Amino acid sequence: MNVKDSEIIIQTKKLSKSFPGVKALSDFSFELYQGEIHCLVGENGAGKSTFIKLLTGALHPDSGEIIFNGKSFPALDPHTAQALGIQVIYQENILVNQMSVAENIFVGCEKTNRFGLIDYKAIFGEAQKIIDSLGIHLAPKALVESLSTADQQFVKIIKALALNPKVLIMDEPTTMFNAKDAEKVLKLVRDITTQGISVIYISHNLKEVSQIADRITVLRDGQFVNCHNNEDKNVDLNVITKEMVGRPVSIFYEREKSEIGDVILEVENLKLTRSSTPINFQLRRGEILGIAGMVGAGRTEIVRAIFGADKKVGGTLVYKGKRVNPRNPAEAIKLGIGMITEDRQKTGLVLSMNIIENTTLVGLNKFGRIILKLKKEAQAVWNFVEKLNIKTPSLRKEVQFLSGGNQQKTVLAKWLYKDIDVLIFDEPTRGIDVNSKTEIYKLMSQLVKNGKSIIMISSDLIELIAMSDRVLVVRNGAISSEIQGEQITEKNIIANAIEVN
Amino acid sequence: MNVRVNDLWFFKSQSFFLVLVIALISIVAGILNPNFMTKSNMFAIFQQVAVLGIVTMSMVLLLISGLIDLSVGGMIGLSTVIITKLVMNGMSLEFALITGVLVCLLCGFLNGVIVSKTKVVPLIATLGMSYVYYGVALVISGGLFLTLTMDFDFLGRGKILGIPVLMIIFLLVTAGTHILLKFTTYGRRIVAMGGNEEVAFLAGINVDRYKIMNYTLSGGLIALASLVLLSRLGSVLANVGNGYELRALAAAVIGGVTFEGGRGTVLGAFLGVILLGVVANAMNILNVSSYYQTVVLGAIIVSAVVISNIGKIKG
Numbered sequence: 122m123n124v125k126d127s128e129i130i131i132q133t134k135k136l137s138k139s140f141p142g143v144k145a146l147s148d149f150s151f152e153l154y155q156g157e158i159h160c161l162v163g164e165n166g167a168g169k170s171t172f173i174k175l176l177t178g179a180l181h182p183d184s185g186e187i188i189f190n191g192k193s194f195p196a197l198d199p200h201t202a203q204a205l206g207i208q209v210i211y212q213e214n215i216l217v218n219q220m221s222v223a224e225n226i227f228v229g230c231e232k233t234n235r236f237g238l239i240d241y242k243a244i245f246g247e248a249q250k251i252i253d254s255l256g257i258h259l260a261p262k263a264l265v266e267s268l269s270t271a272d273q274q275f276v277k278i279i280k281a282l283a284l285n286p287k288v289l290i291m292d293e294p295t296t297m298f299n300a301k302d303a304e305k306v307l308k309l310v311r312d313i314t315t316q317g318i319s320v321i322y323i324s325h326n327l328k329e330v331s332q333i334a335d336r337i338t339v340l341r342d343g344q345f346v347n348c349h350n351n352e353d354k355n356v357d358l359n360v361i362t363k364e365m366v367g368r369p370v371s372i373f374y375e376r377e378k379s380e381i382g383d384v385i386l387e388v389e390n391l392k393l394t395r396s397s398t399p400i401n402f403q404l405r406r407g408e409i410l411g412i413a414g415m416v417g418a419g420r421t422e423i424v425r426a427i428f429g430a431d432k433k434v435g436g437t438l439v440y441k442g443k444r445v446n447p448r449n450p451a452e453a454i455k456l457g458i459g460m461i462t463e464d465r466q467k468t469g470l471v472l473s474m475n476i477i478e479n480t481t482l483v484g485l486n487k488f489g490r491i492i493l494k495l496k497k498e499a500q501a502v503w504n505f506v507e508k509l510n511i512k513t514p515s516l517r518k519e520v521q522f523l524s525g526g527n528q529q530k531t532v533l534a535k536w537l538y539k540d541i542d543v544l545i546f547d548e549p550t551r552g553i554d555v556n557s558k559t560e561i562y563k564l565m566s567q568l569v570k571n572g573k574s575i576i577m578i579s580s581d582l583i584e585l586i587a588m589s590d591r592v593l594v595v596r597n598g599a600i601s602s603e604i605q606g607e608q609i610t611e612k613n614i615i616a617n618a619i620e621v622n
Numbered sequence: 623m624n625v626r627v628n629d630l631w632f633f634k635s636q637s638f639f640l641v642l643v644i645a646l647i648s649i650v651a652g653i654l655n656p657n658f659m660t661k662s663n664m665f666a667i668f669q670q671v672a673v674l675g676i677v678t679m680s681m682v683l684l685l686i687s688g689l690i691d692l693s694v695g696g697m698i699g700l701s702t703v704i705i706t707k708l709v710m711n712g713m714s715l716e717f718a719l720i721t722g723v724l725v726c727l728l729c730g731f732l733n734g735v736i737v738s739k740t741k742v743v744p745l746i747a748t749l750g751m752s753y754v755y756y757g758v759a760l761v762i763s764g765g766l767f768l769t770l771t772m773d774f775d776f777l778g779r780g781k782i783l784g785i786p787v788l789m790i791i792f793l794l795v796t797a798g799t800h801i802l803l804k805f806t807t808y809g810r811r812i813v814a815m816g817g818n819e820e821v822a823f824l825a826g827i828n829v830d831r832y833k834i835m836n837y838t839l840s841g842g843l844i845a846l847a848s849l850v851l852l853s854r855l856g857s858v859l860a861n862v863g864n865g866y867e868l869r870a871l872a873a874a875v876i877g878g879v880t881f882e883g884g885r886g887t888v889l890g891a892f893l894g895v896i897l898l899g900v901v902a903n904a905m906n907i908l909n910v911s912s913y914y915q916t917v918v919l920g921a922i923i924v925s926a927v928v929i930s931n932i933g934k935i936k937g
């Protein structure tokens with residue numbers, strides 16, 4: 122589309138927002154045209170989510186104005202924003218798990234019959250209509266908890282669309298997805314803009330951004346850097362990354378392979394449930410073993426069982442030549458096995474604790490068996506914060522106030538701190554910016570170079586292919602194939618990961 | 623290096639607010655009745671709140687780690703009744719006291735085992751156990767008023783260098799709890815457990831064991847509170863401890879400790895205890911009827927919770 126022909130729907134002038142110790146957004150001016158897809162990119166902590174929260178009324182700006190359809194507001198509140206037609210899909214959204222898809226879609230705006238009771242027929246019918254119009258497959262009566270993560274994400278989107286928004290804001294909507302599901306979301310986004318809805322889209326996946334955006338605005342340290350026209354989908358990503366980071370960075374990481382040693386961990390006939398197929402594989406010293414598969418294929422369950430976080434029905438582990446059976450994470454950690462979990466907010470961080478306390482939780486004994494050496498602890502954490510480039514005004518900031526990517530880095534720091542021989546990474550770079558991704562890849566390469574071993578689950582195939590020495594593809598809770606060397610290609614992995622029926 | 627601390631945190635905290643409120647009430651009470659602002663009355667306030675203070679510290683340990691104990695009143699009744707009964711039956715005071723302490727430790731341990739192994743929510747589990755402990759105390763005492771036949775009033779009435787022993791004990795327990803939570807690995811781990819149990823578990827913290835340890839430790843504090851109370855009163859009924867659990871919860875919550883766990887400070891809870899003590903004392907000195915006192919107490923608790931929630935909403 123040609124944006125210049127359409128109307129400006131949202132305009133912001135010199136918006137600023139500070140938090141104690143950080144200027145999250147300063148003098149940010151921005152325009153959103155009707156029917157365009159406008160992508161926001163920037164490093165972790167650049168201020169993207171803050172900007173979104175100002176538009177949805179979740180936060181109030183310190184100064185500046187927001188002009189919606191020609192009407193100026195010094196600040197919005199959630200109610201006004203909704204009434205104006207601004208809808209947002211946050212990363213962590215609140216769906217009610219025990220309710221059906223249709224009920225979730227209409228929570229808060231239920232359709233009632235003449236007795237004032239919920240009219241289920243109307244709800245299911247209406248939901249089906251929206252689902253059909255979007256060309257996706259979802260049963261309105263299915264319980265949300267029975268859906269895959271991807272489908273849950275669709276429910277969130279439909280829920281937003283059911284309110285006939287004029288502006289749809291999406292903050293990293295595809296980070297949970299594999300390439301195929303992400304493609305579905307992108308298609309859906311393109312479709313809704315043809316109905317005249319404008320989309321603000323935030324993503325760290327620059328390839329995705331270049332495919333979908335009409336315009337791209339780059340933010341750095343809370344400030345506007347540039348706005349690129351991408352009508353022809355041919356923007357130069359190197360320019361974008363350079364503007365994001367302030368210096369040139371490569372989007373592709375070339376890993377230097379290290380020497381692979383003897384077997385350190387052997388999984389024999391691991392069974393997660395009585396009826397599941399036994400799982401067998403080996404991990405060698407100095408190796409990065411990738412685990413691919415669709416979201417929900419059972420990758421996380423496998424590694425959780427190895428780590429002792431969940432009970433297993435059968436099977437043994439041979440670790441450093443000895444039979445072991447860690448019954449809980451404490452025992453696994455004692456052996457030298459660590460796991461970085463995929464959901465930073467639920468299983469990765471104690472949100473009410475600060476960066477220091479979160480980082481040293483696993484390796485706390487390094488700072489004293491009984492009495493903590495707080496100075497030494499702060500110093501050690503500071504080194505990590507610098508190394509991983511965690512943006513924060515203070516080490517004593519509760520991690521709930523960090524930006525998504527910086528939270529993820531704190532989770533990594535927690536495990537890198539402890540001396541560990543086998544480290545399991547479950548979606549390690551989800552929500553992390555290009556530059557920091559490279560830092561994390563470097564760290565991983567360094568670890569295996571020093572003889573450690575890594576198991577990496579990732580839905581990001583590019584990353585999986587670049588980093589893995591070997592890839593196991595998981596399908597339906599079982600290993601469907603093992604791919605090595607030259608054979609590790611996107612095509613091969615997808616072919617093995619997808620159901621054939 | 624640039625490790626920065628948030629400089630003005632104290633002035634934005636609940637504790638600072640409590641200090642202001644306490645100061646305000648004291649000034650008003652002092653103006654209305656000059657006897658309020660005397661050293662001896664200050665000591666009296668500390669003596670009045672000491673038992674509650676110790677129980678509150680045990681509650682803080684539990685709340686912060688995501689637990690709760692509604693059975694502390696029953697535990698106090700049980701241990702004090704047992705001690706008194708043993709002494710009446712001719713056991714030496716030392717042995718009776720040791721037995722009382724062991725009883726509390728055992729009760730705490732039991733609570734911990736039930737909560738961690740059966741996964742019954744702590745509120746319900748300890749509510750049930752409170753009836754058990756109270757019931758056993760009733761059985762042992764036969765529902766009668768028991769009087770300690772031996773001299774045991776150093777803890778309750780003694781002084782060291784002119785300062786009441788009760789006050790010293792309370793302050794030491796407070797300081798100890800603070801140190802435990804802020805400066806030890808144990809404290810760090812239970813706070814983490816209270817903040818997010820799953821994260822703590824995945825970080826290799828043996829949450830079951832820490833729950834049991836924490837309940838046992840809090841049982842130890844309840845033992846101390848029982849001894850102090852017994853020493854102060856000299857005679858007990860099985861229901862002597864009833865109500866302490868709720869007042870301790872109130873004091874903790876006034877001080878900003880939350881039911882969800884992971885949050886709160888010892889200083890806040892300490893000030894919560896002092897606030898309750900100051901208010902009660904001021905009302906006594908000003909001859910407010912005890913019925914009104916109850917109303918005021920309730921109002922304070924609700925206001926404190928409302929105020930701390932406003933703080934949360936504003937972010």
Ligand SMILES: Nc1ncnc2c1ncn2[C@@H]1O[C@H](COP(=O)(O)OP(=O)(O)OP(=O)(O)O)[C@@H](O)[C@H]1O
Nearest residue numbers: 140145165166167168169170171522523524525526
């Ligand atoms: N409620 C808050 N209190 C204090 N600081 C905050 C708060 N919310 C955000 N910040 C800070 O504001 C800055 C911008 O954060 P924001 O969440 O907007 O970043 P982002 O661009 O969305 O990053 P990411 O890509 O990691 O999600 C960060 O330094 C963050 O720590």
Ligand SMILES: [Mg+2]
Nearest residue numbers: 169170524525
């Ligand atoms: Mg963000």
